[in-house]
Amino acid sequence: MAKGKAKIPLHLLGELSSENSKWFRAYEKSPKAPTTKSYRTKVERFLRYTKHNQKPFYTFIQDDVINFIEMLEKEGEYRGGGIDPYIGAISKCAEILRDEYPKKFSPFFLADISKLKKNEKSTPSGQALTSTQISYIRKYNTEHAEQDDFYGEYIFEMIFQLGLQLEELQLYQPKDYDREKQCFISAGGEPIPYQISVIDSLLIRFLDSAKDISNKHVDFSSESRKYFKEVTAYLKGKDVYSEGRNINSEYLKQSHTAYFIPCPNCKKETENIEENWVLTKVESSDVYRLYCKTCKGK
């Protein structure tokens, strides 16, 4: 399940008191204050929490932070993420004020709140797709390829089959494909090898049908933005995807990790579908094991 980042419900956000506004500005002006806006916003929101927004900042105690965390957990759409960054931001702010305004902020002022962190795992930027989602995506890709729009299928299969980063995809230009050697030839003349026959058949189909592609440098970063947006809308239309964000290359990379298994003999990573594998026994053994169909364990 996607992790929700804790948010303060709007009705619990009041005004900054003039006293706290002064301390917030002092913190913001410090050269030690983080430059990231989201850090500052977190401190500001913490100070605007209606349960304590009228209380002078230098009188805050650890319980105020604990109450704030409890509110985020109970009312802030909390699903395991977003509280630690608040604690980190408040802790850094307290440290700055203790150092720079020791007459107002005691050495103990919120000095130990880091231990309140929940050790949340950071939200992954993508996760493996389900088998249903993959089959719908392939259906979408085929429909588009039939109308000579191959980019989606290419982007999907290259990342899914090879587990590439989106940036690496730029190196795998269809125009650089060498049919005889069955590899890509880099700008420097070096071969870029890979071992997946799905890619060969895809490229041959691609190059034979879309003539203009054979001498064109494709900007996969803008093509993939368009593709991921459309394919996400398609999956939503089929009711098999409900997350707020679009699918991205990380989803395909994670899917590669989830659905590709190395063959124990030739080590080649192969998709875990029936047509790719055989159960066979090797000499001197009665045990049947899975091997890829290419090497069959030999």
Ligand SMILES: [Zn+2]
């Ligand atoms: Zn094998």
